[in-house]
Each structure stands twice: as C-alpha cells, then as structure tokens.
Amino acid sequence: MNSFFARKFVVQGIFIAIAIILLMRLFYIQVVSDEYMLSAENNVIRRLPVYPARGVILDRKERILVQNEPVYDLMVIPREVKPFDTLEFCKLIGIDKVRFDRQFKKARNYSPYKASIFEKQLSVQIYASFQERLSDFPGFFVQNRTVRRYPDSIGAHFVGYIGEVNQKAIEKSGGFYNLGDYIGITGVEKSYEDLLRGQRGVQNLMVDALNRPKGHYADGKYDTVAVSGEHMVSSLDKELQKLGEKLMKNKIGSIVAIEPSSGEILSFVSSPGYDPNLMVGRQRGNNYMALLNDTYKPMFVRPIQAEYPPGSIFKVVNALVAQQYGMINEKTMFFCPGGYRYGRRGWMGCTHVHGSIDLRGSIRESCNTYYGYTYARMIDQAGMRPVNAYKRWRNSVSAFGIGSPLGIDLPGERKGLLPTDELYTKRFRNDKWGSSYTISLSIGQGELGITPLQMANVMAIVANRGFFYKPHLIKAIGDEKVVKEEYTVKNSAGINSKYFDVVIQGMSEVVNQGWGTAYYSKIDNIEMCGKTGTVQNPHGKDHSVFVAFAPRNNPKIAIAVVVENAGFGATWSAPIASLMVEKYLTDSISRPKAYMDRLLEANLLPGIPKPKVPKKGATPDSAKGKNQVQKPATPTTTTR
Amino acid sequence: MNNQRSLFFNVDWFIILTYLTLCIIGWFNIHAAVYDPENPSIIDLDTNYGKQLIFIISAVIIGFVILLLEGKFFNAFSPIFYGITLLLLVLVLVIGRNVGGNQAWIPIGSFRLQPSEFAKFATCLLLARYLSSGTVKVQDIRTQVIAAFIILIPTALILLQPDAGSALTFSSLILVLYREGLSGYFLVIEGLSILLFVLTVLYNKYLVIVGVMLLAGLLIYLYRKNRNMITVIGVGLVFSVVFVFSVDFAYNSILKPHQKNRIDVILGKVNDPRGIGYNLNQSKIAIGSGGLWGKGYLQGTQTKYNFVPEQSTDFIFCTVGEEWGFAGCFVVIGLYLFLLLRIVIIAERQRSSFSRIYGYGVASILFFHFFINIGMTIGLIPVIGIPLPFLSYGGSSLWSFTILLFILLKLDSNRMGII
Known part of the structure; x- marks a missing residue:
C-alpha cells in the first residue's frame, strides 16, 4: 500500500488549502470589510432620546402660567402579551373593543418586539387604577411623558399650543426633531421654541436579540443628559x-x-x-x-x-x-x-x-x-x-x-x-x-x-x-x-x-x-x-x-x-x-x-348659529343680545 | 511499571497538548457565549459551561482509559463496536427523543446519548480493519463496494433521523480510500459534481447543460487525435447532463423547503436576513465585528445578547471570532491545521496498515467537521448543523471525538511493538 505514499501530500495539501481559504475569508469579513462592524452596532445599540422638560412660562410676578404635568402613555410589546381579560382592560382605560383591536393590530404591525404606544396620555386617575392591575396584563407598561398644563386656563392666544411635529418641520430642522416630538405651533410656544424646547439627551442602551434592554453602552460614557428648556418670565399680569x-x-x-x-x-x-x-x-x-x-x-x-x-x-x-x-x-x-x-x-x-x-x-x-x-x-x-x-x-x-x-x-x-x-x-x-x-x-x-x-x-x-x-x-x-x-x-x-x-x-x-x-x-x-x-x-x-x-x-x-x-x-x-x-x-x-x-x-355676540364647542366659559346660547340695547349713559362720539 | 513508562514516552504529546488547548479554548468560549452580565459566576454546574467542564474532565479520563487498554483490542473488537453502533442507530429511531426535528438522542437519565457521534469512530475502525486485511485491494470494484457499504449503512440510518449534517460527515472517508489507492478521478468527480450542483441550483439547468456541452466540445477539439480521451469526455458529458437533471429534480422535488432555503441563502439566491438567513447573517455579523484583535473576553455583544442562535454548540466559532478577532481565529485554525497535519504524519509512521488507515479516518472526520463548521459560520457553505470538534458544547460529540483521537494515540504508542 505504501506505493500511494505520495498521496499524503495531496491530503495535506487539501488541509492547508482549506485552512488558507477559511483564513482569507475571515480576514475579509473581520479586517477588510466594516459592514459587519456597523451591523453589529445596529444590532445591539438602541439610541433612546431623553426628553427634556419644556420651559415653564411665568407671569410678570413669577406666578405660573404654563407648567408641565406628567402624563402616562400606555405602551405595549405585542410579543410579550399573554392572554388576559380584554373586557376588563378596556373598561380600565376607557376604550371599546373595536379600538382595542385596532390599536393592538397597529402595534403588532409596527413590530412584535419593540414597544409602541398603545394609548396616549392616560390621565392620572386612569393611570392610578391601571397601575395597580398592571401585573395582570403582561406586555403592557406605562411610560412617563410631560404635557403642558395651564392651571388658570387663561392666555390661550398668548401661550399658543404645542403639537406633534410634522414632516416638513422635521426636514427643516436638519434632524433635530423626530416623529412624535412636540413643537410649538402658535403663540409664545412657537416664537420661543428654540429656547423652550431644551436640549434632548440620548441614552445608548444595549439590547439583546429580543430587544430587551441590557444596560448602558460603555457604562453610559456616550450618554448625554437632557437639558430642560429655559423658563420664561412673561410680561403678563x-x-x-x-x-x-x-x-x-x-x-x-x-x-x-x-x-x-x-x-x-x-x-x-x-x-x-x-x-x-x-x-x-x-x-x-x-x-x-x-x-x-x-x-x-x-x-x-x-x-x-x-x-x-x-x-x-x-x-x-x-x-x-x-x-x-x-x-x-x-x-x-x-x-x-x-x-x-x-x-x-x-x-x-x-x-x-x-x-x-x-x-x-x-x-x-x-x-x-x-x-x-x-x-x-x-x-x-x-x-x-x-x-x-x-x-x-x-x-x-x-x-x-x-x-x-x-x-x-x-x-x-x-x-x-x-x-x-x-x-x-x-x-x-x-x-x-x-x-x-x-x-x-x-x-x-x-x-x-x-x-x-x-x-x-x-x-x-x-x-x-x-x-x-x-x-x-x-x-x-x-x-x-x-x-x-x-x-x-x-x-x-x-x-x-x-x-x-x-x-x-x-x-x-x-x-x-x-x-x-x-x-x-x-x-x-x-x-x-x-x-x-x-x-x-x-x-x-x-x-x-x-x-x-x-x-x-x-x-x-x-x-x-x-x-x-x-x-x-x-x-x-x-x-x-x-x-x-x-x-x-x-x-x-x-x-x-x-x-x-x-x-x-352682557352678551354682545352677534346672532349667528350657536357653536357646538366646549368653549371656555362660553354660553353662546344664552339669550342673544339680551343686554345689548343699552342707553349710553353719556354723550358718545360718532363719526358722522 | 516499565509499560507505563514507555506509554508515557511513546504517546504523542503534541497531539494531547493541542487537544487540551482546544478543549480549554472551547470551554472559555462556551462560558462567554452563555455569559450573563447580570449573573456573572464562573462555576455553576447548571449552566452549559459548568456541564462542559464535567464533560471535559470525563473526556480526559476516557482518553487515558483508552491509552491503558490493549492496542489489539480495537482491531479485534471493531466489528462488535460497529454492530453495537448500528443497533443504537436503529434503537434511536424507535425510542429516541426528538430534538429540533432530529430523532438523534437516546435519553439516559438526565443525560442524552447521540449514537451518530459514536458511529464515526466505529465506522473508521471497521473500515480500517477491512482495508487492512491482507487480500483486499482498493482498486478492486468488489473492495470499493464493500467499503462503500461499511460507510453507507450508518449513513443511511443517520439520514433516517434525519440528520443530514452528521450523515454528510461520512462522505469525508473518501479521503481514506483515496490514500489507500482509490483513483484520483473520484476526487475530481466529487469536485466537479459539487461545482455542477451549485451551478444548477443557481442558474437555469439548460444554461448549465449548454455550458457543459460547449466545454466538452472544446475539449474534444483539443484532444481530437486521442480516441480514448474523446470517449472519456463523451461519457463525462452524458453523466454530467444526467447529473444536472437529477440535481434539479432533487432540489425542486426531494429537498425539504428548509434545506432548500439553506442552500438558497448560502448561494445568495435569496436575501432575507431576518428570516431563513438570520442565523447566517447574525453569525457573520458577530464574527465580522470582531475586527483584528476582537472585543475581548466576555465583551462580545452579539454573542452575549443571543443574537446568534445555537452559539455554544454549532456556532461556537462566532464567539471566538467576535471576542478574539482575526488573531484568535488564526490561532484556532492554526491549531486545527497543526492537529490534522500531525495526525497525517502519525498515520504515515505506522507500520500496521490498520493503524494508518484508521489515522486517515480520524483526520478526514475531524477535517470535515472543522471545514464545514467554520465554513458555515462565515458563509462559505450552507448551514449544516455539525459541531466544531473539541470546542462545541456537548458531551456526546466531545467524548466521541476524544475516543476517535485517543484510539489513534493508543495505536501510535504501540507502533514499535508491531512488526
């Protein structure tokens, strides 16, 4: 049999050739190409924005006109949801079954693994009663967010309002705003948007394959904290x-x-x-x-x-x-x-x-x-x-x-x-x-x-x-x-x-x-x-x-x-x-x-069909022009 | 006493050291793969790395027990080993436990035995015994058929589980036959078959046939004065066409969808990184992100956070690639290459052809696992679920590779005693 002794070189040659092929391929994907390095980061690191508190607006004597109030967004991770009493759940958060199904479908279509908003801005009362029962509804959790609150309900035109940023503003901002961010749309909220919004922070969280957070990347070295917006002292009394x-x-x-x-x-x-x-x-x-x-x-x-x-x-x-x-x-x-x-x-x-x-x-x-x-x-x-x-x-x-x-x-x-x-x-x-x-x-x-x-x-x-x-x-x-x-x-x-x-x-x-x-x-x-x-x-x-x-x-x-x-x-x-x-x-x-x-x-509203708005203090239907005809107490100027 | 001493000096310590090194590298990487940053203890017998430590210790004990056995024992008992293995392979189909679609394990207490792992050394032993018997010549058709049966019976039983990966392992024994005198054409034919297979799956079969015909025409023109050559080319052409059609038929009609998908992904026919290509893609990302020097021990984010499935068994090489980088991969591949070449050297220095043939069997099987496993983690070949010898987690595979290797060491230590 030793006549085939030389064949050992062929066998050894095959071994060496394969080892070299493996090493060449490894050298390419590990050292030459950086595609995999980037993919790995995308796999693991989730950049989560940390929202700053919007600046508070005070009156001229520094009494609060506009403040922030915590609200609670109900979040859901569809994959982690286990069967539960849907009816009870709907009752708790005040929605009907149709809306429940729609919202749940929406969340699942977005991603089964990632959290998405199920119901926005629960009130404190709903939040309190829901929080007690939270363990009955696996897959759901509540996320804090702040919204504007106007304790005296005054100055609507002066303060204006904020709303979710639209696509145009996102593009114009050069990446500052993301979908779902709030931006001042009218009033002082708009004209002082740059100062009121504050500086967003970022958390680099590492997640595992199921998107579960596993701590801060590099022990939070690259994280930044959110800086609250400037507070404004308005001239209003x-x-x-x-x-x-x-x-x-x-x-x-x-x-x-x-x-x-x-x-x-x-x-x-x-x-x-x-x-x-x-x-x-x-x-x-x-x-x-x-x-x-x-x-x-x-x-x-x-x-x-x-x-x-x-x-x-x-x-x-x-x-x-x-x-x-x-x-x-x-x-x-x-x-x-x-x-x-x-x-x-x-x-x-x-x-x-x-x-x-x-x-x-x-x-x-x-x-x-x-x-x-x-x-x-x-x-x-x-x-x-x-x-x-x-x-x-x-x-x-x-x-x-x-x-x-x-x-x-x-x-x-x-x-x-x-x-x-x-x-x-x-x-x-x-x-x-x-x-x-x-x-x-x-x-x-x-x-x-x-x-x-x-x-x-x-x-x-x-x-x-x-x-x-x-x-x-x-x-x-x-x-x-x-x-x-x-x-x-x-x-x-x-x-x-x-x-x-x-x-x-x-x-x-x-x-x-x-x-x-x-x-x-x-x-x-x-x-x-x-x-x-x-x-x-x-x-x-x-x-x-x-x-x-x-x-x-x-x-x-x-x-x-x-x-x-x-x-x-x-x-x-x-x-x-x-x-x-x-x-x-x-x-x-x-x-x-x-x-x-x-x-x-006095009700001096001109007689036009009554509005159906829950307007602030408005009683538009209260006797149109009831007190309208009043004799002027003193001589009055007219122009002609 | 004298016997012990000579055993100590006669054993090939290069191989033992390489073997131990690979086992330890494996153990550390299994630890890294299942490492939980929130619960960082190193010795815990409930975890994979804790169990693997027991497996390693018991494997070393098994190895030294083998060294203490009589060398002739293996040759004499090889038909019995083979018979027991076949029995177990039949048994596993009846009472085996089905894990992940493969009925490959026999539960023994808390522990699962995988007969297909032990079939490897049993087949090697019987093949070596048969080919080394004095009257046999590999060039004879009869010998080839009998050898093929020795290899194909366990292969067929394993395919029934169905565990295509382990079954494929036995195809590597063709290297043994080649060394013993099988015509080199078989290797060439095997290589050409793989090429045609890939082309047929990738492209239209008629396109491939036209290509083969053009090539054959060119060859016939070149060898137009050599009648024999023209005959050979003609026969080759016919077989090629038949082969292409049967591959096409097998691929489209016989292969199960998941097997088809694996082939499609590896050949780049489909690009679906979240679906069927997930394993492969994540595995490449993990290894690729290691860079030159790696991320450091326990620092691999991809493997630690379970992006790579089966990372302590079939995909253990991902952890090596991510945490130790190209440097680590180089060392591991270097160790394997050293081991393989050393086994060939040992095989060639045997006086008994039984030992030599067995040695080549060991080299072939280790080589096949090494090549297929690493190749699949870096996307060179389809995802075939076979372990990386000595590194992958698992008792059956570690013990069977240990037995495979240490029988050779035992035979080698006796080489002086046999004329």
Whole structure:
C-alpha cells in the first residue's frame, strides 16, 4: 500500500488549502470589510432620546402660567402579551373593543418586539387604577411623558399650543426633531421654541436579540443628559389677564394693555377665547376641529390679527402730527356748524353743533369738523403739492407704529393698513387729488386698518410723550433674565413732547369732566386719560373702541379695548378699560357691583348659529343680545 | 511499571497538548457565549459551561482509559463496536427523543446519548480493519463496494433521523480510500459534481447543460487525435447532463423547503436576513465585528445578547471570532491545521496498515467537521448543523471525538511493538 505514499501530500495539501481559504475569508469579513462592524452596532445599540422638560412660562410676578404635568402613555410589546381579560382592560382605560383591536393590530404591525404606544396620555386617575392591575396584563407598561398644563386656563392666544411635529418641520430642522416630538405651533410656544424646547439627551442602551434592554453602552460614557428648556418670565399680569378674559366673556374683541415705560404687555385678551387645556390630551383632535369650525373663530388672535379702522381715537394722532407740522396749536379754533363741508358737495357730519371749539375741546368732545379742517390744512396748505403733503403725513403716522408690524414676539402679527399715495393716485387716476378725496382719514375712517395692539401702542406713545418700546410678551428669559435686545430700544414717534400737553389735557377731560365722552368710566382717585371711538361697521353694529392710559402723571398702563358689534365706545369698551386700569393700579375695584355685573352679564355676540364647542366659559346660547340695547349713559362720539 | 513508562514516552504529546488547548479554548468560549452580565459566576454546574467542564474532565479520563487498554483490542473488537453502533442507530429511531426535528438522542437519565457521534469512530475502525486485511485491494470494484457499504449503512440510518449534517460527515472517508489507492478521478468527480450542483441550483439547468456541452466540445477539439480521451469526455458529458437533471429534480422535488432555503441563502439566491438567513447573517455579523484583535473576553455583544442562535454548540466559532478577532481565529485554525497535519504524519509512521488507515479516518472526520463548521459560520457553505470538534458544547460529540483521537494515540504508542 505504501506505493500511494505520495498521496499524503495531496491530503495535506487539501488541509492547508482549506485552512488558507477559511483564513482569507475571515480576514475579509473581520479586517477588510466594516459592514459587519456597523451591523453589529445596529444590532445591539438602541439610541433612546431623553426628553427634556419644556420651559415653564411665568407671569410678570413669577406666578405660573404654563407648567408641565406628567402624563402616562400606555405602551405595549405585542410579543410579550399573554392572554388576559380584554373586557376588563378596556373598561380600565376607557376604550371599546373595536379600538382595542385596532390599536393592538397597529402595534403588532409596527413590530412584535419593540414597544409602541398603545394609548396616549392616560390621565392620572386612569393611570392610578391601571397601575395597580398592571401585573395582570403582561406586555403592557406605562411610560412617563410631560404635557403642558395651564392651571388658570387663561392666555390661550398668548401661550399658543404645542403639537406633534410634522414632516416638513422635521426636514427643516436638519434632524433635530423626530416623529412624535412636540413643537410649538402658535403663540409664545412657537416664537420661543428654540429656547423652550431644551436640549434632548440620548441614552445608548444595549439590547439583546429580543430587544430587551441590557444596560448602558460603555457604562453610559456616550450618554448625554437632557437639558430642560429655559423658563420664561412673561410680561403678563395673571390677575389682570383673568379679569380681562372675564370681562370679555360673550363678547368679540380684544384687550391689550401695555406698560408704557417698557413696552411689556400686561394683558393680552382675545375674545372669544378657549381653554388652552383643550389643546392637550386625548381629546385634542376633536377639540381642535371644534374650535376651528366655531363661527366666532376663537383661534383668531384678534389683538394682532384683527384690523379695524381706528375711528375717533385716530384724532389723537392727527392732533399731534398737525401740531408738529405747525398747522395748528393749542389755541387754534374752528367753527363747527354740525359738520364739515368739503369738495363741492361733501358733508362730513358731526355729533353735535360744537360752535367755536379749540383743540382741547375737539379731543374731549370728539369734534369731526375740527379734524376735517386740520387734515385739510395738513394736506392742502403745506406749501407743497397735496400728494407730497400726504406722503409726509403718512410717514408721520407710520412713526406711531401704524401700517407695519410692531414686531411683537408672537407669530402671525398683521401690519394693518395705512394707504400709500400711489394707491390713491391709482384709484383717482391722477395725482391731483387733495384732502377732500381722503377726508375720512381725518377721523380714522376710510382705508385705515389698525390692530388693537397698535392702538395700545399709540396710547403708550402718548403716555410716554413721544416714544415707545416695541410691545412684547416675554420680559426675561431663563435664570439670567435676558431681555431681547430689540425690546430695549427706544423708538421715537417723531413728535416733540411739548405738543402732548394739550392732547393729554383733552383726553383727561374725556374721562374726568362731566361733558367728556367717557365720563361714565371715571375712576375715583386716578386720573385716566382716554379717547373713545365708534368704528363704523358695514356688516353690522358698530364696533366699540376705547383707548387710554393712566395715571396722567408717570403713566403705568396704556390700554386699548375693542368690542365688536357693541355700538358706542363709551358704552362697553370704556368701562371695561377703566376696570382693567383700576385693577392694575390699585389691585381692587371700587365701582359698585352692578357696574361690573352689567359688563359681565352682557352678551354682545352677534346672532349667528350657536357653536357646538366646549368653549371656555362660553354660553353662546344664552339669550342673544339680551343686554345689548343699552342707553349710553353719556354723550358718545360718532363719526358722522 | 516499565509499560507505563514507555506509554508515557511513546504517546504523542503534541497531539494531547493541542487537544487540551482546544478543549480549554472551547470551554472559555462556551462560558462567554452563555455569559450573563447580570449573573456573572464562573462555576455553576447548571449552566452549559459548568456541564462542559464535567464533560471535559470525563473526556480526559476516557482518553487515558483508552491509552491503558490493549492496542489489539480495537482491531479485534471493531466489528462488535460497529454492530453495537448500528443497533443504537436503529434503537434511536424507535425510542429516541426528538430534538429540533432530529430523532438523534437516546435519553439516559438526565443525560442524552447521540449514537451518530459514536458511529464515526466505529465506522473508521471497521473500515480500517477491512482495508487492512491482507487480500483486499482498493482498486478492486468488489473492495470499493464493500467499503462503500461499511460507510453507507450508518449513513443511511443517520439520514433516517434525519440528520443530514452528521450523515454528510461520512462522505469525508473518501479521503481514506483515496490514500489507500482509490483513483484520483473520484476526487475530481466529487469536485466537479459539487461545482455542477451549485451551478444548477443557481442558474437555469439548460444554461448549465449548454455550458457543459460547449466545454466538452472544446475539449474534444483539443484532444481530437486521442480516441480514448474523446470517449472519456463523451461519457463525462452524458453523466454530467444526467447529473444536472437529477440535481434539479432533487432540489425542486426531494429537498425539504428548509434545506432548500439553506442552500438558497448560502448561494445568495435569496436575501432575507431576518428570516431563513438570520442565523447566517447574525453569525457573520458577530464574527465580522470582531475586527483584528476582537472585543475581548466576555465583551462580545452579539454573542452575549443571543443574537446568534445555537452559539455554544454549532456556532461556537462566532464567539471566538467576535471576542478574539482575526488573531484568535488564526490561532484556532492554526491549531486545527497543526492537529490534522500531525495526525497525517502519525498515520504515515505506522507500520500496521490498520493503524494508518484508521489515522486517515480520524483526520478526514475531524477535517470535515472543522471545514464545514467554520465554513458555515462565515458563509462559505450552507448551514449544516455539525459541531466544531473539541470546542462545541456537548458531551456526546466531545467524548466521541476524544475516543476517535485517543484510539489513534493508543495505536501510535504501540507502533514499535508491531512488526
């Protein structure tokens, strides 16, 4: 047999060849290719985000407006579920069998091994009763998460709301957001999203083949902790805001109150409003749709989005601009025969026959005729072509923050309307038009649109005698109490401070003298200066407007109140403003209860089909216009 | 006393040391494979590595008992061993326990015996006895048929379990026959058959036949002046065509779906890393992620967290690859290669042809396990469930490989005594 001795080399050769082939293959997959290394990491490491707490929002006295509240997401790992009493389970968490089956199927389709959300945001009560029975339902567990909670249910339009991030925002964020993350969608939540959201942390968990966590990768060396969002001190006064929302109940309109010396917004009421808590929790989707379909549009942020012709309150601006131009002074008198004649046949009516009236009186008694003459002087007798005079006038008015956004720290601010001369030239087909063509502008009617915020800002300018800070809602950010720089800049309205005296005197008499248009709203011991306005509304009853600041010396608050479809400014808006001012300055209300009750009980909602919304405090069906017809207590301005 | 001394000096210590080294490497890797970071104790007899320690100790005892036996005993009793093994293989089909689809184990107390493991050395012994008997010549057809029967009877019984992996092991004994004079054509034919098999499964059978025909035409043109060669090529062509058709038929009609799937995955016909390819994919990931130097002992994340199934038995090499890297694999493969070459050297230095033939049988069976097992963990060949000798967890396989090896050592230690 030894004749085949040489064959041992063949056999040994085969052994060696196979060993080399195995080693070559091993060298390739272990050393050359890194595909397997990456797959191994993906196998083992799960990167779990650690969600930071969103920043808390406080009011100006650091009382809580928005806080975080734990909620409990019910999670399920379908593979680990063992048979259990489905009926009992459904009863516990308050769902029906159909929903149970649907949710369970959804989870199983997602992954049998991975946890997915079975039911979102269980309430504390449901969580408590469920937690006791948890051991009866293997495969289910509860995961903590925080949601927003608004303890006083106020300031919905100011704080806005958060919601799950959409695909577009995920792409735009360059990977910061993941599906299911929350993002500010409106209000302060949106405008300060970058600061409120905080810094997400990450946990690198190692998992086994069945996706069960097995501890931190590299003992947590690569883990990062979550950094909570910055807390925000808002400029809002919680008590004032509460009162404002109460007073505006069953009315459409806005209240904006500003601290003139800083531009901080003290109150920001948009009515009808809604309970911000409706935008949280399991019923969010239903609530949202109901709010969206509500005829009174509670989601509309009226203080910055509703534009009204300002009406008579605009006379204040014209009085100041005309003085600055030297067209009138405090002694200028015009004769009011009960109206102003312009053009060939034009007649702009006045409320009364005022006879000879001076500047102070024209403010106090809101004389249209006086401003007809004043506007005509500014446009026609400026020593320049009327078109150019109009341009100059427009620039002066826009310095009051009219016709452009003020730059409030909220999304969606409208700029309003202050027509350019080109617009008129186009409309009249030549540029040879004069004051008589645009005479409505003298008394704040016509092509003007001003938001309540802009109205309040005009009052802040008057209170400051010529300058303003941009109105804003967040006065300090984080522990360092940072103030955004743009809100510390003094903006001039371009009017010399000496021209304010006579206007302020007139505004004081509006409230504090027996023949002023808003004497009904006089506050004892506080000298409030104001101006009423009644804005013509082609669609229905006039809008009631009142602007004011107080006290006259060293003003602390400037305010604008608009109540839609309510009639005279003095009837509704002025009393509301006076209560707000008194509350803010003295922290109490001295007026008799009946005074307050009349306002609280009034339902000034226009008669449109009743909404089916669980709207905050709304009783939309309570006798439409029950208290609507009220005799004005004092003479009121009208525009014509 | 004198006998003991000579035994001590005559035993091949290279092999014993390599054997012990592999057993210890195996034990550490089994420990790593079942290591639970939350419960890290090293000696616990309830765990796989605890049991494996007992298996190793008992295997070493068995090994030394074999060394103390009389050398002639194995030659004389080989038909009896063979008979007992066949009996057990029949018995297992009747009373065996079915584990994982294979009826391969006979339960004895808390312990399971796997007769197919012991069939390996019994078959080797009988084959060696038959081929070494004076009148036999491997070139004779009669001898070839009888040898084939010795190999194929246990193979068929094992196939009935059905344990295709263990059954395939016996095909490696063709190397023994080759060494003893079987024509080299058989090796070439075996190689060509595998090639045709793979091509047929991978591609359309007609395409393969056309390819074979073109090749045959080319060869006939080259050897056009050699009539004999043309005949050989012609016969080869006919057989190839028949083979391709039968493979196609077997693949599509006889193979069970899971066997088909294994072949498909290995040949890259389907790519399904979560389904049938899961084992293989995870095994490659585990080994591949080891890199050059590995992740370190007990640091392997893939094997520790059970991504690789059967990781302490058939896939134990994954742990080696992941925790010790290419360096560790190199050492382990080096040890096996050394062992195999050393066995060949030992076999060739025997004066008795019985010992030599048995030695080649040992080398062939170890080689087959080594190649198939490691090859499957790195995706070179289909997943065939056979253990890696001395490393894989399991009493039956460790004992049978030990017996296989130590009988050779015993025969070798007696080589001087036999003329």
